[in-house]
Amino acid sequence: MARRAGALIAAGLAALTLVPVAVVMMQAGGRGVSAPDLAALRFTLVQAALSALASVACAVPLARALARRRFPGRAVLIVMLGAPFLLPVIVAVLGLLAVFGRAGVFNSALRGIGLPEVSIFGLGGVVLAHVFLNMPLATRMLLQGWQAIPAERVRLAESLGFGPRDHWCHIERPMLRAVLPGALLAIFAICLTSFAVVLVLGGGPSATTVELAIWQAIRFEFDLPRAASLAVLQVLACGMAVGVAGLFTSASGFGAGLDRAMDLPAPGGWRRGVDAAVIAMAVLFLAAPMLAVLQRGVPGLLSLPASIWSAALASLIVALLAAPMAVGAALALALGRAQGSRWLEPMAMLPMAGSQLVLGTGLFLIAFPFIAPPRIALPITVLVTAVMALPFAYRILAPQARSLQADYGRLAASLDLRGWAALRLLIIPRLRRPLGFALGLCAALAAGDLGVVALFATEDGVTLPLAISRLMGAYRMTQAAGAALVLVALAFGLFWICDRWGHGGTAD
Amino acid sequence: MVELRIEGLRITQDDFTLVADWALAAGGRVAVIGPSGAGKSTLLNAIAGFFPLTGGRILWDGTRIDTLPAGQRPLSILFQDQNLFPHLTVAQNLGIGLDPALRRVDWQAVDRVLDRVGLTGLGGRRPAQLSGGQQSRAALARALLRARPILLLDEPFAALGPALKSEMLDLVAELAGGALVLMVTHDPNDARHFASQTVLVADGRAEEPQETGDLFAHPPPALAAYLGATYPT
Structure with a gap:
């Protein structure tokens, strides 16, 4: 049954992703690519490349320090590194503005010692925000690389009397050579379609990404052909990035273990000091924006406009609908793949080759002649968020579905256990943990996501992230921070509840 | 014949x-x-x-x-390993052989066959709480039950x-x-x-x-x- 369900879902997914793209392409038809379009493409590629390089460059020393040092709070810190992935992007941007903005701590400090201020707007700010959001993910991916170094090799190195330098040459560098391309490409692909960061920190002719340009073309210029030709550019860029990244698929970094059988050598002396400084700086960099949001937001909570609560409700509904859709579809695809339908895997990754605004543009073009876009803002948001979250859910479920099939596939078949009975008695109980985790992740992503809704919504159908970005646009920063706290509570609360459910099963 | x-x-x-x-x-x-x-x-x-x-x-x-x-x-088959679902009880592992949905199971028949293989009273346990020999008996019991x-x-x-x-x-x-x-x-x-x-x-x-x-x-x-x-x- 899973193979048939998987095939059906794959067909639906293909229709959902390819039909809007096809509509976009037809619409783009005759129009060529203009100079601003090319500038947007260039900026998109440059910022994504710089973001990937900077994130990984920061992640290497951090992952190395975490891999070889043991200190109280290390386990908590590694778990916390998963948090920025769940953090709504708009909240992260708000926090970074509070720390690195004109009036922020950072610039006050610079002024204090007589240095020129730095601006968080433009390329630098976009890259900074992407590093904040993706460096933890890169760190966890690299940490897995360090943890995957076989204990035998560490023991061999010790028996040969390797110093830290030899260790680097013969053990760490080869490992990084294998792991780095995957991490770089993953972050590059994520940053290509970044919207909320660029919406706030970018803009203007010199700092507009394709994704942002699509939004402007629809919202301000109502130039649908331009939006369509930009969407084609975006599909080409993403498709190529995802295709290349597929060649370097590596560990996802979500579920990195904490401990290994054998500790890596922890050299003393100045290296110890450097590792400590790296960890301290990373904690400061990651925690400061969060603390700033908290500090500003608590007073803001008291003065929240009533519209925030209806926006929060809308976001909750989006999350509660989109997460089960994404996870259910991903489960069917993962089970079908585990039962031998190899072609389902690239299908599950298909949404990565598009972007929220590309899909949104296509759906906008399809819907616009028939219905006023704001009226379908929420259904479209649910659909597009579910589609975009699906690859993440698939990545989490696929390995577990494969071992479920390897361990119990024959037994289930020999007992004629299939269909709903298999779902109830075998699949959900055995996959409860990854299902809970995937549900939580998708719910948090859906609740915190600011993308396609920005294309459709006006006054109706506003989600909480959109409401926050509008408060920021109106410079009502205290209220924005208060609403951001509500959003963080919503996203993390949903994640926590789902993940708890996943851990609630019986141990075997 | x-x-x-x-x-x-x-x-x-x-x-x-x-x-x-x-x-x-x-x-x-x-x-x-x-x-x-x-x-x-x-x-x-x-x-x-x-x-x-x-x-x-x-x-x-x-x-x-x-x-x-x-x-x-x-036919029934007993594999080299993985003959029992670890998250189900022994009785459920047997009952699933009668009805994969576990809805129409004659639980008395399950108890009787557990008696026959010497697992009286162990139906409520999970496989991990049984010894290796007992697990084999449970798997065999299910094959007997399916008849x-x-x-x-x-x-x-x-x-x-x-x-x-x-x-x-x-x-x-x-x-x-x-x-x-x-x-x-x-x-x-x-x-x-x-x-x-x-x-x-x-x-x-x-x-x-x-x-x-x-x-x-x-x-x-x-x-x-x-x-x-x-x-x-």
Whole structure:
């Protein structure tokens, strides 16, 4: 049954992703690519490349320090590194503005010692925000690389009397050579379609990404052909990035273990000091924006406009609908793949080759002649968020579905256990943990996501992230921070509840 | 006469081939012996529906069964491991053999069969709370409960010590009743102890079943090579 369900879902997914793209392409038809379009493409590629390089460059020393040092709070810190992935992007941007903005701590400090201020707007700010959001993910991916170094090799190195330098040459560098391309490409692909960061920190002719340009073309210029030709550019860029990244698929970094059988050598002396400084700086960099949001937001909570609560409700509904859709579809695809339908895997990754605004543009073009876009803002948001979250859910479920099939596939078949009975008695109980985790992740992503809704919504159908970005646009920063706290509570609360459910099963 | 007929069977995977063409009468006790990698498990898995045939047919009582899904064939199979779902109780693991949805299960029948295999009162436990021998008994109990006319044993007791293993074989012999039992083994003593007939699998063929005593008294070259020169005949 899973193979048939998987095939059906794959067909639906293909229709959902390819039909809007096809509509976009037809619409783009005759129009060529203009100079601003090319500038947007260039900026998109440059910022994504710089973001990937900077994130990984920061992640290497951090992952190395975490891999070889043991200190109280290390386990908590590694778990916390998963948090920025769940953090709504708009909240992260708000926090970074509070720390690195004109009036922020950072610039006050610079002024204090007589240095020129730095601006968080433009390329630098976009890259900074992407590093904040993706460096933890890169760190966890690299940490897995360090943890995957076989204990035998560490023991061999010790028996040969390797110093830290030899260790680097013969053990760490080869490992990084294998792991780095995957991490770089993953972050590059994520940053290509970044919207909320660029919406706030970018803009203007010199700092507009394709994704942002699509939004402007629809919202301000109502130039649908331009939006369509930009969407084609975006599909080409993403498709190529995802295709290349597929060649370097590596560990996802979500579920990195904490401990290994054998500790890596922890050299003393100045290296110890450097590792400590790296960890301290990373904690400061990651925690400061969060603390700033908290500090500003608590007073803001008291003065929240009533519209925030209806926006929060809308976001909750989006999350509660989109997460089960994404996870259910991903489960069917993962089970079908585990039962031998190899072609389902690239299908599950298909949404990565598009972007929220590309899909949104296509759906906008399809819907616009028939219905006023704001009226379908929420259904479209649910659909597009579910589609975009699906690859993440698939990545989490696929390995577990494969071992479920390897361990119990024959037994289930020999007992004629299939269909709903298999779902109830075998699949959900055995996959409860990854299902809970995937549900939580998708719910948090859906609740915190600011993308396609920005294309459709006006006054109706506003989600909480959109409401926050509008408060920021109106410079009502205290209220924005208060609403951001509500959003963080919503996203993390949903994640926590789902993940708890996943851990609630019986141990075997 | 009711029989399991293997007709012109051919299994191929990469450069591995196995052919067989013979029949076994209902209710028999048959050992399947041969060197490792010769295809003993593959033969059982093909009969059970986990390995596609490249040629031939499998019939039970004159009806073709190789076209049926695994769970609908008139047989039960015990694998080398993973015979129980770890998240279900022992009783549920048995009941799932009667109704995969666990809705229409005669729980008294489950208790009775647990009594018969010596697991009285352990139905509420999970497999991890049982010893290895008890887990084997639970798996066997489910096969008994399903009461299919063919029972395939793909070395399910291999992980048990010698004493427990022969205890389990005695239990199978005692409880299997009218079922045709095919048992993979690499131990000639198991074959002689348990099976009146033996199928030798070697050199890409599953040979016609022979009287176990005769076969070991006059081993063909392939079996002699497998048993080794010092094997006491």
